[in-house]
Amino acid sequence: MILEADSIELYFKNKAILNGVYLKGETGKITGILGRNGSGKSCLLRIIFGDLKPKYKLIRLDSKPILKALFTTKKVHYLPQYNFISKSLRLKTVFQLFEVNWFDFIIEFESFSIYRSTKFGDLSGGERRIVEIYLILKAPGQIILLDEPFNGVAPIHIEKIKDLINREKNQKIIILTDHRYSEVIDVCDNLYLIRNGCTKLVDNLKELEDYNYLSMGTL
Numbered sequence: 631m632i633l634e635a636d637s638i639e640l641y642f643k644n645k646a647i648l649n650g651v652y653l654k655g656e657t658g659k660i661t662g663i664l665g666r667n668g669s670g671k672s673c674l675l676r677i678i679f680g681d682l683k684p685k686y687k688l689i690r691l692d693s694k695p696i697l698k699a700l701f702t703t704k705k706v707h708y709l710p711q712y713n714f715i716s717k718s719l720r721l722k723t724v725f726q727l728f729e730v731n732w733f734d735f736i737i738e739f740e741s742f743s744i745y746r747s748t749k750f751g752d753l754s755g756g757e758r759r760i761v762e763i764y765l766i767l768k769a770p771g772q773i774i775l776l777d778e779p780f781n782g783v784a785p786i787h788i789e790k791i792k793d794l795i796n797r798e799k800n801q802k803i804i805i806l807t808d809h810r811y812s813e814v815i816d817v818c819d820n821l822y823l824i825r826n827g828c829t830k831l832v833d834n835l836k837e838l839e840d841y842n843y844l845s846m847g848t849l
C-alpha cells in the first residue's frame with residue numbers, strides 16, 4: 631500500500647507553516663521526517679491522521695484520493711507527543727481495548743510482567759511511552775504515525791522499539807519523526823527534511839548538513 635500526502639498547505643492566522651508539501655509512505659519501508667523545532671513535523675502527521683485541517687491537502691491511498699479524515703477509516707494509528715491513554719485504566723484493560731496480546735508484550739519487555747493489573751498512570755514516563763508505542767505498532771491497522779517515539783525511552787528499549795518497527799514494516803506503512811536523528815537515520819528507509827515549509831527527500835545524508843539541519847561535521 632502507498633500513502634501520499636500531496637500539496638499540503640497549512641497556515642495559522644497568516645503564518646505559512648507548510649507550503650506545497652509532498653510525502654510518500656509505503657508498506658515495507660519506514661519513512662522518517664526530520665526538521666528543526668517548529669518546522670511543522672507534528673502538524674504534518676496530524677494532517678495525515680486527519681485531526682488537523684489545513685487550507686489544502688490531498689491524501690491518496692494507492693493513488694485513490696481519501697476525502698474523509700483518515701482516522702475515520704480505522705486503517706491508521708497515531709502516537710502523539712503526549713500520553714493519550716487514560717491514567718486510570720489498568721494495563722490488562724488497555725491491551726484488550728487495543729486488541730493487542732499482553733503475553734507477546736511481556737516476552738519482548740519482560741520487566742513489565744508485574745504491571746498487568748497496574749494503572750497506566752502509575753507507570754514511569756518512559757514506561758508509559760513504551761506501552762503506548764507498542765500498542766500503536768501492534769494494534770490492527772495498516773498505517774502507523776509516530777511522533778517522537780524515542781523521546782524519554784532508555785537506550786536499551788530504543789533498540790527493542792527499533793527492532794519492533796523493523797518487523798512491523800513488512801505489513802504496515804510507518805511514518806515517524808523524532809529529534810534523535812541518528813536513530814531516525816538508522817531505522818528509516820526514506821527520509822524527508824522539512825525546511826522553509828517544504829519537504830525535501832534526502833538522497834544523501836550530507837544534505838542534512840548542507841541544509842543546516844545538522845552542524846557541519848556532525849555526520
Ligand SMILES: Nc1ncnc2c1ncn2[C@@H]1O[C@H](COP(=O)(O)OP(=O)(O)OP(=O)(O)O)[C@@H](O)[C@H]1O
Nearest residue numbers: 642643647665666667668669670671672673674809
Ligand atoms: N494550534 C496552533 N495555533 C497556532 N500555531 C500553531 C498551532 N499548532 C502549531 N502551531 C505552530 O506551527 C508550527 C509547527 O508546529 P509543529 O508542532 O508541527 O512543529 P514541530 O516541527 O513538530 O516542532 P517540534 O520539533 O518542536 O515538536 C510552529 O511554529 C507552531 O508554533
